Amino acid sequence: MNALIIARKEIHQAVRNRWVLASTLLLAGLALSLTFLGSAPTGTVSVRALDVVIVSLSSLTIFLIPLIALLISHDAIVGDMERGTMLLLLSYPVARWQVLLGKFIGHLAVLAFATCLGYGIAAAALVATGSRIGLDSLVAFAAMIGSSVLLGAVFVAIGYLVSSLVRDRGTAAGICIGLWLFLVLIYDMALLGVLAVDQGRSISAAAVDAMLLLNPADVYRLFNLTGFANVSSFAGMAGLAQSTTLSAQMLLIALLVWTLVPLGLAATAFSRREL
Amino acid sequence: MTSTVHVTDVAKDYGGLKAVCGVSFELRQGELVALIGHNGAGKTTLMKLMLGLIRPTSGSIEVLGDNPAAGQFAGRRQLGYLPENVSFDAALTGRETLAFYARLKRETVASALKLLDAVGLGDASRRRVGTYSKGMRQRLGLAQALIGHPRVLLLDEPTTGLDPELRQTFYEIIQRLAAEGTTVLLSSHALTELEERAGRVIIMNRGVKVADGSIEGLRNIARLPTKIRLKIAGLGPGELPSWLPTGAPCRRLDGHLVEIEAEPDQKIELLHSATASGRAVEDLDVLPPTLDELYAHFLRQAERTP
Numbered sequence: 001m002n003a004l005i006i007a008r009k010e011i012h013q014a015v016r017n018r019w020v021l022a023s024t025l026l027l028a029g030l031a032l033s034l035t036f037l038g039s040a041p042t043g044t045v046s047v048r049a050l051d052v053v054i055v056s057l058s059s060l061t062i063f064l065i066p067l068i069a070l071l072i073s074h075d076a077i078v079g080d081m082e083r084g085t086m087l088l089l090l091s092y093p094v095a096r097w098q099v100l101l102g103k104f105i106g107h108l109a110v111l112a113f114a115t116c117l118g119y120g121i122a123a124a125a126l127v128a129t130g131s132r133i134g135l136d137s138l139v140a141f142a143a144m145i146g147s148s149v150l151l152g153a154v155f156v157a158i159g160y161l162v163s164s165l166v167r168d169r170g171t172a173a174g175i176c177i178g179l180w181l182f183l184v185l186i187y188d189m190a191l192l193g194v195l196a197v198d199q200g201r202s203i204s205a206a207a208v209d210a211m212l213l214l215n216p217a218d219v220y221r222l223f224n225l226t227g228f229a230n231v232s233s234f235a236g237m238a239g240l241a242q243s244t245t246l247s248a249q250m251l252l253i254a255l256l257v258w259t260l261v262p263l264g265l266a267a268t269a270f271s272r273r274e275l
Numbered sequence: 276m277t278s279t280v281h282v283t284d285v286a287k288d289y290g291g292l293k294a295v296c297g298v299s300f301e302l303r304q305g306e307l308v309a310l311i312g313h314n315g316a317g318k319t320t321l322m323k324l325m326l327g328l329i330r331p332t333s334g335s336i337e338v339l340g341d342n343p344a345a346g347q348f349a350g351r352r353q354l355g356y357l358p359e360n361v362s363f364d365a366a367l368t369g370r371e372t373l374a375f376y377a378r379l380k381r382e383t384v385a386s387a388l389k390l391l392d393a394v395g396l397g398d399a400s401r402r403r404v405g406t407y408s409k410g411m412r413q414r415l416g417l418a419q420a421l422i423g424h425p426r427v428l429l430l431d432e433p434t435t436g437l438d439p440e441l442r443q444t445f446y447e448i449i450q451r452l453a454a455e456g457t458t459v460l461l462s463s464h465a466l467t468e469l470e471e472r473a474g475r476v477i478i479m480n481r482g483v484k485v486a487d488g489s490i491e492g493l494r495n496i497a498r499l500p501t502k503i504r505l506k507i508a509g510l511g512p513g514e515l516p517s518w519l520p521t522g523a524p525c526r527r528l529d530g531h532l533v534e535i536e537a538e539p540d541q542k543i544e545l546l547h548s549a550t551a552s553g554r555a556v557e558d559l560d561v562l563p564p565t566l567d568e569l570y571a572h573f574l575r576q577a578e579r580t581p
Contacts (some may be wrong), residue, residue, distance in 0.1 A: 005378045009367075016366040084362035088419070091326045091356035091429075092379045093348045271346070274329040 002094045006102025007109065014072075014110045023068050023110070027118025030064070031057055035122045049126055050137040054144050057119060058224040061148045062217050063184055065115070066155040070176040072107050073159025075169045077270055082169055087275055097267045100164075104156060104263065111152040119145050144224050150255045154216040155180075157262035164269040187215045209246055216258040223251040278303045279427050279458045280325060285334035287320055287482075294320040296482040298334075302460060304426075307453040309469040310462040311570060312479030318462040319359060320482075322429045326356060339427055352380050355425035359432045361416035365405030369396055369415055372404055373422070382423040390418040393448065395441060409436045417445060421452075428452065430461040434468065446472055470566040478573050485577040490566060497572045499564035500524070500536035505549060506558035507531055516555070518548045531557070 014020050034056045077100075080086035089099060123141055127133060159176055166172045191211055195203065212218040246254075280302040287295040295317040302308055310318050323329045324336055327343025336343060339350030363372050370388060377387035391400045394414040399407065404415065413436045420428060428449065434442050450472060453459050463469055469476070476493060478486040486493055507516055510531060519525060523545070525535040537545045542561075549556055564572075 002379060005375065009364075009375050012371065013364055013366050083364075084358065084360060085364055087328065087358050088356070088361060088363075088416075089379075090328055091351065091354070091358075092376065093351040094379060095346065095348065275323065 002098040003102035003105060006094070006099055007105035010103055010106025011109055014106070019072065020110050020113060023114040024117050026068075027064070027114050028121045029118075030060055031119050031122035032125060034060060035125055049131040050123065050133045050141055053122060053126065054137075054140055054224065057122070058144055058148070058221070061144075061151065062221060065111070065148055065152045066180055066184055066217065068114075069107075069111060069152045069155035070159045070180055072110065073103075073156040074163055074172045074176040076103050076107070076160055077163040077266075077273075078166055078172050079163070079169050081273075081275060090275065096271045100160060100263070100267050100270055104153075104160065107156050108149070108153050111156065112149045115148050115152065116145055119148070140224075147220055147223050147252070147255065150252070150259070151216065151220045154255055154258040154262075157259045157266065160266040161262040161269065164266045164273065183215055183217050188218065191218075205245070213246070213254050216255060219251050219254045219258070222246060223248060223255070279339055280460070281335075281337040282321070282325070283335045285321075285324060285331045285336060287317075287324060287329065288332045293482050295324070295331075298479075298482075298484045300477060300484065300487060302427075302458045304458060305453055305456045306475055307450065307459045307473050308461070308475045308477060309473035310460055310477050310479065311464075311466060311469070311566075312462075315481075316479040317482040318479055319431055321479075322356070322431055322460070322462070325429060326351075326354075350427075352423065353426040355420035355422065355428045355430075357416045357420040357428075357430045357433050359435075361412060363404040363412065363415060366403060368403050369400040369407070372415065373400075373418055376419045377422050380423045387418075387422050390421050391415075393421075393444075394418045395444070410438060410441075413437055414441065417448075421448065424452075424455075424457075426457055428457055428459045428461075430459065432463060433461055434463060434465055442468065466566040466570060476566065476569075478570060480574050480577045483577065486569075486573040490569070493569050493573070494564055495539075497564065497569055498539055499568055499572055500538055501542050501564065502560075502562040503535045503537050503542070503545060503549070504528070504560040504562065505533045505535070505556055507533055507555045508557055509555060516549075516552065518552045520545075520548075 011020075031053075035053050075082075077086070080089070086099075090096065119141075123133075123138075158179060159172075162175045162179070163172050166175065195208070212222055278301045282298060282300050285295060285298050286293065298317070298321065310321065312318050320329070324331055325338050325343060327341075327346060327348070330344040339353055341347035341350040367375070369391060373387050373391060374384040377384050388400070391397055394417050396411060396414050396418065399411060404412065407415065413433075417433065420430065430449075434445060437445060446468070449457075449459050449461070453474075461469075461473075470490065473490070475489055476486070477484060486496070488496070505516075508531060510516065510533070515525060515527070516533065519535070520541075523535055523537070523541070525533060528534055535545060546559075546561075549559065
């Protein structure tokens with residue numbers, strides 16, 4: 001109940017601060033431009049138009065959603081402490097975990113709204129322009145939206161963990177940008193480099209799976225680009241899809257674990273903080 | 276009278292710094308207690324300890340039956356707190372802010388909104404808090420502390436930034452609450468304001484409680500001289516009244532005024548001789564030691580006995 005009161009206020013604030021509007025417009029704009037520009041290579045007559053959109057949109061999501069999630073979440077705790085609002089809030093009959101959970105629900109709701117609406121517009125635009133869309137493509141697209149929200153949840157939780165550990169907002173922002181760069185860009189490049197050098201001699205397929213599971217962005221990529229046969233043929237990931245033993249359920253569970261563990265750690269760190 | 280707050284032998288260290296050291300006291304229902312001391316004397320630290328925002332290094336605290344250090348918070352529904360430099364989320368309006376806090380205390384929003392009128396924010400309640408002045412934020416801070424008729428009120432420098440008129444209203448509100456049984460603990464630098472109102476004073480110095488009692492009680496302990504001011508006609512420059520006992524500390528103020536510093540047990544005797552001396556005394560003022568003087572006295576004493 002307390003968590004929901006706090007969630008409601010966070011959503012209210014996000015609407016007031018135009019966070020909701022800005023992120024929805026950003027996601028919708030990019031999704032729309034990808035939908036229409038991205039269909040150039042396949043032509044507009046293709047029945048697979050939505051599958052192409054899934055490939056390009058999920059690649060975009062890997063960069064954008066973690067960034068938006070970290071932007072919202074990095075100062076959730078340390079920022080409120082610096083502004084002094086946390087002091088007053090914690091003098092009320094609420095537990096600290098309820099504060100954290102409330103903020104999480106609120107921030108995730110904002111992110112989910114922006115993603116569903118932004119990406120939904122792209123799908124609707126395809127239908128409106130006369131593309132025929134198969135049911136399996138639609139399922140894959142819905143799964144993409146759902147997993148994008150889940151990816152957002154992961155990075156909101158990671159942002160809270162950073163926010164509950166550091167002493168000032170600047171540090172939180174710096175660490176979050178570093179984490180974003182590492183998880184979204186550097187990790188993959190490093191992994192690719194290692195695999196290229198190794199040429200499959202000493203690194204087993206299981207080890208590659210493990211390394212992919214250690215990065216939520218890769219888990220998301222794997223889920224969307226290999227999870228659905230019709231999509232993976234476009235993504236150029238068919239090879240990887242055959243070699244990996246990770247099922248869609250396992251990937252989803254991995255994303256859930258990636259959400260719950262940082263969130264739990266953040267709650268623990270926050271409950272030990274002194275203001 | 277039942278007590279609402281127990282503080283038992285509490286110490287709080289920040290690294291090597293002893294913010295609070297060996298402090299014990301008990302606050303009872305209906306008491307209006309002034310917590311005074313320099314900046315850094317440990318007043319804010321004590322309030323944060325009572326709220327569980329920080330945990331004591333040693334000792335124990337109980338507030339409305341809760342142990343705040345263990346994260347218990349059921350009693351906080353009946354607790355109001357106004358932090359020093361209160362701040363709110365700038366994007367919400369005054370009404371929305373107060374409604375949010377009322378929901379957290381399970382109070383009806385309508386009853387909380389009435390408080391906005393009580394602190395004189397009725398007209399500005401639909402504006403965003405970001406546009407408020409310091410005084411208006413302080414009013415909103417007071418309003419939120421008063422939500423739900425609290426049994427314990429912790430007010431950290433509540434009157435800073437308030438205009439004189441609102442200060443008056445503020446003291447009326449908290450005196451009424453105290454009369455109805457609320458424990459009010461307020462820290463302040465404005466000692467003259469508290470003098471008339473606080474039933475009890477706790478003086479802190481460098482994290483240690485150096486005095487605790489009613490102002491009358493503290494006057495008895497401190498044994499500071501009472502100032503007697505006399506307006507005497509026909510006194511030559513530099514001349515002192517003849518009936519004055521030799522050695523009594525006194526000085527001439529401007530014009531006809533003589534100020535005598537009377538020890539507590541000499542006070543009545545001096546007044547007798549002053550009135551018995553005939554018509555020369557035109558006017559008379561008796562000024563007991565002020566809270567300012569008592570405060571300075573107890574601090575000097577604390578510094579002498581480490």
